[in-house]
Amino acid sequence: MGIKASGIVLGTWLALATIAPANERYVLQYDAPAKDNLLNPTKGKPKGHGYIQTALPIGNGRLGAMFSGGVETEHLLINDITLWMNSKRGMDETAQSGTRKVAPEDLETVRQAYRDGKYGTKPGSMESVSTKHLSSTEPLGNYAPFSDLMISTGHDPASVRDYHRSLDSRTGLGTVRYWIGDNQFTREFFCSYPHDVVAVRYTSDDAKLNLTIQTTTKHKDSEVKAADNRIILSGKAKMVQDDIEFMQIVQIDAGDAEVSPQDDGSIKISNASDVKVYLAGYCDYLPVYPSFKGREYQADCEKTIATASTLGWDSLRKSHIDDVSSILDRCRLELGFKPSGLTTDKLVSGDGSLELENLYFHYSRYLQLSCSRGAPVPSNLQGLWNADLKPAWNCDYHTDINVQMNYWMVDAANQSESFRPFVEWTKILAESGSHTARETFGIHQGWSVGLNGNVFGFTAQNVHGRRNQQAGHWLCQNLFDHYAFTQDQAYLEEIYPILKGAAEFFVEFLAPWKDGTLVVYPTWSPENTYLSKEYGKLNKQAYGASWDQQLVLNLFTDCIEASTVLGRDEAFREVLQEIIPKLCPQKIGQYGQLQEWPEDWDNPKDTHRHISHLIALHPGRDISPLTTKELHEAALVTMKHRGDQSTGWSTGWKTCFWSRLHNGDRAHKIYRFLTSKRAYPNLFDFHPPFQIDGNFGGAAGVCEMLLQSHLRSVNADATTIQDAAFVAYEQDPKQSNHFAPVVPDETIATAPYILHLLPALPSAWPSGKINGLKARGGTEVDIQWQDGQLIQATIRANQDAKFRVYAQGKLSEVISLDKGTSTIWPPTR
Known part of the structure; x- marks a missing residue:
């Protein structure tokens, strides 16, 4: 009986899968680079969209970057979420709160x-x-930027054809590809959580890569030095009290190519076919009240870069993809649509679509x-x-x-x-x-x-x-x-x-x-x-x-x-x-x-x-x-x-x-x-x-x-949700427009949550599927629907759980599941 129900659902989703391939559901794609107003700033507010609105973001929660995909110059904006400026730290405990x-x-x-x-x-x-x-x-x-990393290619944008820039929101991989003559040039970007680095790779088919890599920061108190295959940026973010110190290391692996440090702190790379760049950056911030400092940021930079260099690109890339996709694959929405083939910016400029949603x-x-x-x-x-x-x-x-x-x-x-x-x-x-x-x-x-x-x-x-x-x-x-x-x-x-x-x-x-x-x-x-x-x-x-x-x-x-x-x-x-x-x-x-x-x-x-x-x-x-x-x-x-x-x-x-x-x-x-x-x-x-x-x-x-x-069920014997659910406000019998707070007793602590399936399904989404939504009470839910009606829901318990299901106007009895087990709704016969 369960197999029969699953077969119906499988048939539905085989049909949907032919409508929208998975890779097209998750990828932002463009046929032009970002508009980089930051690289060549103009006075006053820039007209139209600029870098922040068109570049693509990567990040690991602390360290982040955006990449522009510029043909002549790739511009990566680097951020550390703990880097602030223009405030105070290290005061006494009362003063540090800022209170009056x-x-x-x-x-x-x-x-x-x-x-x-x-x-x-x-x-x-x-x-x-x-x-x-x-x-x-x-x-x-205020929150402050960390640095900017520029990688210049010497390529003429006018000579480029078949340009492609993308970000896969399932894997966290950014890609740039284009052709000049008979040669294809490719870049790849990611920001690793397991190894705490921004990683960039440049490759070409037959043509040689001649790159210039440099890094800058908007913070005035800073210094950049290049030596061997490394660029070190160090600086301070200005504070009203106790400046924040930071450091960034850019490590370059260009294989057998010629690597030449320059006096201005940049590095030139000549005759390369494969160039890998690893970036690590930290500041001295620690979440310790009231000092908010103490991180060994220089040692952390050295250690992180050493680990990344030892592991190499393939290992870093695989661990990054495994890490990100293992989390993001838990919950997947699939709406029935035919891919338009449009780039993401064109999708946004339209009047909306299931594909964009x-x-x-x-x-x-x-x-x-x-x-x-x-x-x-x-x-x-x-x-x-x-x-x-x-x-x-x-x-x-x-x-x-x-x-x-x-x-x-x-x-x-x-x-x-x-x-x-x-x-x-x-x-x-x-x-x-x-x-x-x-x-x-x-x-x-x-x-x-x-x-x-x-x-x-x-x-x-x-x-x-x-x-x-x-x-x-x-x-x-x-x-x-x-x-x-x-x-x-x-x-x-x-x-x-x-x-x-x-x-x-x-x-x-x-x-x-x-x-x-x-x-x-x-x-x-x-x-x-x-x-x-x-x-x-x-x-x-x-x-x-x-x-x-x-x-x-x-x-x-x-x-x-x-x-x-x-x-x-x-x-x-x-x-x-x-x-x-x-x-x-x-x-x-x-x-x-x-x-x-x-x-x-x-x-x-x-x-x-x-x-x-x-x-x-x-x-x-x-x-x-x-x-x-x-x-x-x-x-x-x-x-x-x-x-x-x-x-x-x-x-x-x-x-x-x-x-x-x-x-x-x-x-x-x-x-x-x-x-x-x-x-x-x-x-x-x-x-x-x-x-x-x-x-x-x-x-x-x-x-x-x-x-x-x-909603919580405080009355296990009730057959309607109105009678079962806890209500936090009750009408005042003396003033009908007043609703007084209700005192909960201790039974609220064990009251099962009510899982309401498809409570607000729009008619614009007649058929679809979502896997891995979490519900209060410790359960996880997969839901499939067709022609606006629930087909099947699978409810899994992440720990021992009790809950009730509300679907299509009916309330179930209390359902108990042991950790690791599941049930199907509506129950198969």
Whole structure:
């Protein structure tokens, strides 16, 4: 019987396989080099797309590069994700947090301005007093480029034919090929995680290669020397306190060719047929608070280059491909389409296609692995790749969605390795944030973090009072969700102090409002304005913003579960359970919308890119069409007000929102807009400028269309999902537009997750297949569908697991699987 079902599916997929060969699903390809405005910069902003928008990225999570494919000169931009500048390190523990010491009476002055409703920006307003008393004056700094590697060929671009430039997002291999006369020239690029090097190879058929290799850096305090077959770059990135030192070694293997070091630090290679280049680079950064230094970066460079040179190209290449493909092959999307034969830039310039949507998903997974793995800090606003000494928004860590969005897809798309840098960084924030909690807010338990972060533990309030906020609850949502997917109790032990510390802060920070309910303030609703006609477009400071309240409930619930699973802190658990009913309720406003603030200030003409008050819909789990009808309908009104088109990351979030609202066609419409109108030629997200969170938000949206697992079954005997699922908000019998938080008891810790199959399948994807999606509760799911209907799902247990399946309107009983076993849905007869 199982064989029969599998045979049906196999026949379907043999047909699909003839439509779209696997190699064409994953490869970005072009018939021209990147536009290298960095090699020959012009004054002012460059017109059209430039290097960052057209070059192709490689990376291993810490070390990264982009290659241009230039015929005459190949330009590789090199980045190290820990290299920052213009900040401070090595201060005392309190000062390193960047916090401002606030006297109790000054904090009370700030809060009184909120209680008195001092809106606007005039003296005495909430913003002005927050800026005066709370905001840090310490420098955040910015992410910095590392170096540039140029390899000149002497080839005339006009003489080239059949040019091809590509990046295989399955293997992480970049390729350039072209012909001059009867000779083919080939280059290959990769960035190895196992051996921590950028590797480049030049080959030719019969013609000889005459190359010049040189490296530069934008940092003024630097030196380049060439000797034998090696170029060494050393330098310093300027800091306000304690410059960061760095080093790069470029090792050249040109076989029997002539290798000539030059006085300017370059190397000339003559009469070669095969040239291999290995690059290693490190800085002295270590994630040790508060010094943030100590890496033996010079010794690491020498050791890495020595290992790479000993192993050689073939061994390095094989280990790289095996490493990358073993992770990226876990999850594969296959939509039914006929390959167009178009280059990727032409795909993007069209009106969208299944081919582009399929490629974008896989490329986003590749980007995730390339910019977040094995590093002590997470991917930033541009992931890993930055060419500017003064990048947009500092290329920093914005905690009002951006760094969180970077990690939404990690577990669902089955690449949990990429999450570790987020964990390591949050550990530093919790340590540093304890000083901010104490010095700025007078809270001696727990930790606090504001809007902007860096790699040096900056947790202070932003320089502008209108941007003051707390973000520990949102960061912790990502931390706990990783546990929900993995069910790794050792990991839960590791992060529990961070979760508890964030909750401890809010236990003390929450304060009663006019109606006696507890709210977060000072705060804002990122990055939106209210009562703008009365008080101006910068009137943003508020109290009890809905996103804060939703995330506090989320955090407290997660702490209750974590403490229960770990068998500790029963008294603290009871404190949280006592506070939850006192939290300000969620409210439905005069237009039927979910209110963004506790006051009904929403404007139906507001199309702001942030929709933070729907966090309980996504990435939270507390609003659902299946369990909270009234809140679901209010969320629909809000989404209608905000519209479909926006910046790249906002478009990615809207894809997730509509997926959680179970409107697959609307989700797909927005995903198509993201992939065709909010993507550069190299598929980097178009904010503008480039900002990588849109790539990751879009991929997360694809996962949400095909599988959702955020609901919990707390009633094993219930036969409908409405009766089975835990509901976090209940309607107030006295005020029908108010929805009060629900106190979870300890049974939430053992409640099975509900696996909702194809919850938002778009009609534009009538037939398809996805393998290796991960679900909360520790399972992995393959799903196949045809003519818009589920054909079969295979559910595998990565550890002992209990779950329920919801598909085609029906809820299964609780299913138990032992680790390593699987089941098929619907069950075969």
